[in-house]
Amino acid sequence: MNIQPEIQKLFQNRDEFPLFYIESGSRLWGMASPDSDYDVRGFHLPSKAQYYDYRKHRDLIEIMDGDFDFVSFDLNKMFGLLAKSNPTVLEWVRAHIIYLNQFPEWENFREGLLERIDYKALYYHYLSLAKGGMNVMQTAENFTYKKVFYSIRGLMSAELATQKIMPELLITQLFEQIDAQDPLRHWAEDYLEIKKQQKEKAQVPLAEQTQILKLLNDKIEALNAKPIEATNDLHKLQSYLTEYSFRIKQHFYD
Incomplete structure (x- = not known):
C-alpha cells in the first residue's frame, strides 16, 4: 500500500495541518505477519481558526479503511502525552518508517526530548x-x-x-x-x-x-525484584515542550 497519497487525500477536505506520520505496530517492530494492517500514527496542528476559536475542537482523528488504520493526535494532546513520557507516543517519535515530517528542527528536538524522559x-x-x-x-x-x-x-x-x-x-x-x-x-x-x-x-x-x-x-x-524510581526532572521536560510548541505555532500561524 502507498501510504503517503492516503494521508494527503485524507487532509484534502480537512482544516487541520498534517505534521508527522509514521508506521507503528508490528511493521515498525519488524515482526509483521502476511496479513498485518498498516498502523499509521502521528500528529496534526489545528487550523488557525480552530486554534483561536473559543469552542473546544476534537483533538483526535481516527480513520479505519480496510488495511489502512490511521490515528492522529493534535499538537497539544501529543505534547501532553510526551510530558508524561508516554511510551507509545515516544515510539512514534523514534520511528524509522516515516511517511511525512513537517516539524521544524525535528532531529534536535527529538534528541533533546529523549534526554529528558522518565x-x-x-x-x-x-x-x-x-x-x-x-x-x-x-x-x-x-x-x-x-x-x-x-x-x-x-x-x-x-x-x-x-x-x-x-x-x-x-x-x-x-x-x-x-x-x-x-x-x-x-x-x-x-x-x-x-x-x-x-x-x-x-x-x-x-x-x-x-x-x-x-x-x-x-x-x-x-x-x-528490581526497584525503579523516576529518572527525570518533570519541570525541565515541560519547559522544553512548551518552548518547542511555541516555536511550531509561530512557524505555522504567523
Whole structure:
C-alpha cells in the first residue's frame, strides 16, 4: 500500500495541518505477519481558526479503511502525552518508517526530548502491556504468536528501562540489547521467523504454551525484584515542550 497519497487525500477536505506520520505496530517492530494492517500514527496542528476559536475542537482523528488504520493526535494532546513520557507516543517519535515530517528542527528536538524522559514511565507501561497480553492468552483462548511476541517485547523493553537504556524498536535489535544467555531471548529468536510466516490469529502449539508461560513469568519475577524510581526532572521536560510548541505555532500561524 502507498501510504503517503492516503494521508494527503485524507487532509484534502480537512482544516487541520498534517505534521508527522509514521508506521507503528508490528511493521515498525519488524515482526509483521502476511496479513498485518498498516498502523499509521502521528500528529496534526489545528487550523488557525480552530486554534483561536473559543469552542473546544476534537483533538483526535481516527480513520479505519480496510488495511489502512490511521490515528492522529493534535499538537497539544501529543505534547501532553510526551510530558508524561508516554511510551507509545515516544515510539512514534523514534520511528524509522516515516511517511511525512513537517516539524521544524525535528532531529534536535527529538534528541533533546529523549534526554529528558522518565524511564520509570517506560518500565510500567511495557510491563503492563506484557501482563495484559499474558492475561488474554490464558483467559480468552487467544494464545497467538502475536500476543506472545507483544508480551516478550514488553518484558524486554521493561528490563532495559530499569537500566536506563532506551529499548530498540526493531525486535531483532531489541534481542541484541538483552543478555545472550537469556532463555526468553533464545525462545524468541528461534520462533520469530515462524511468527512472521503465520497469520495474525495463528495459535502457538499447545505443547509450547507451558514453556513460554514459564519463561514469561520468570522474567516478571526478575523484574519485580528490581526497584525503579523516576529518572527525570518533570519541570525541565515541560519547559522544553512548551518552548518547542511555541516555536511550531509561530512557524505555522504567523
